[in-house]
Amino acid sequence: MSEVSTADRILDAAESRVQTAGYNGFSFRDLAEDVGIKSASVHHHFPTKEALVTRLTDRYTDRFFAGLKDKSDASGRVGAYRAAFRQAFLNDNKMCLCGMLGAESGGLPGAVTAATHQFFDRIVAHLAESLASVSAKPRQRALAIVARLEGAMILARACGTVEVFDEATRGMEDELA
Amino acid sequence: MSEVSTADRILDAAESRVQTAGYNGFSFRDLAEDVGIKSASVHHHFPTKEALVTRLTDRYTDRFFAGLKDKSDASGRVGAYRAAFRQAFLNDNKMCLCGMLGAESGGLPGAVTAATHQFFDRIVAHLAESLASVSAKPRQRALAIVARLEGAMILARACGTVEVFDEATRGMEDELA
DNA sequence: GATCGCCTACCTGTCGATAGGTAGCCAATA
DNA sequence: TATTGGCTACCTATCGACAGGTAGGCGATC
DSSP: OOSSOHHHHHHHHHHHHHHHHOGGGOOHHHHHHHHTSOHHHHHHHOSSHHHHHHHHHHHHHHHHHHTTTTOOSHHHHHHHHHHHHHHHHHTTSOOOHHHHHHHHGGGSOHHHHHHHHHHHHHHHHHHHHHHTTTOSSHHHHHHHHHHHHHHHHHHHHHHTOHHHHHHHHTTGGGOOO | OOSSOHHHHHHHHHHHHHHHHOGGGOOHHHHHHHHTSOHHHHHHHOSSHHHHHHHHHHHHHHHHHHTTTTOOSHHHHHHHHHHHHHHHHHTTSOOOHHHHHHHHGGGSOHHHHHHHHHHHHHHHHHHHHHHTTTOSSHHHHHHHHHHHHHHHHHHHHHHTOHHHHHHHHTTGGGOOO
């Protein structure tokens, strides 16, 4: 009957909570309430919080790349990244999951930090690849672009409006050299 | 005898902890241990966690501007900002205090969010002011610059090296138009 | 009959916060 | 000068709530 499995619904709830309040900003009981089960049942699907968020981060990374589809040119990829981050903010003022975990990484379990690290390694490499033809220093440009997007989300959250995100990222697609 | 007051030492400890693990990543007991007193004594100086971090954020904002000193040209200010953030990272992989709180702002007490908001309002206005003579859209440029700095800190933390921060922010002082 | 999904019930530890007390300091009073 | 009273700084002890995590049972499905 139910389209999505309970495990996925737990991950959905956790994703939303991490993006809103961070790793230490929610509990198993919160997730249980979100999903409509008991907290002990959450442990049945994910033994520890570290395991849960690690898996969540991996899923987020996979989905992030799957959502990019067929963009292969640099401008298209930057535009797609920008749109993806923007959409996250519009959906309940949410932060990029890995941006949040990256900020908090000084106080996180090792596996979570590692999964977050991997997200950024992949995203930067992916972007640098398509910048190789238009920039002399593709990796440097890619880092600058991703940094600007993550930072723009922080500013938008702190200020409470999308306009700040839009202003902070305006014209990005054309600053590729 | 002791140069700094206990209240200031509590704020110092809290600052370090927030920059490392975020608002929900430390406790009154942690601070008490850092300072060498009991957690009840921390409450004597700061009645609630919200009050403590609000005051901490205000102090951080004041110090941030005090540290900039006499820079009045755009390039000099951007360079000073960059150096300040870079130094925070070198000092124990710390995040910008307000960058951290901005990311977490969805799950913070109102007063803390407001204080964080104010930090960014001030910093953006301050930077835009000195960009007015060199850019057609000073506020937009200022937002982009601050975003890039905050995001670069996230990347550096996630990746664990200063090099990432340096690469992500290289040449900033010259991209002011 | 074994496995799966979820339950009740519970544990231990820690959280932010409070109550009430003690020791030292300092200024006013007698 | 001796005493009083109030203040600051910190303490012990405790609160109720909640954290992550565990043990074992129960009904449905394969």
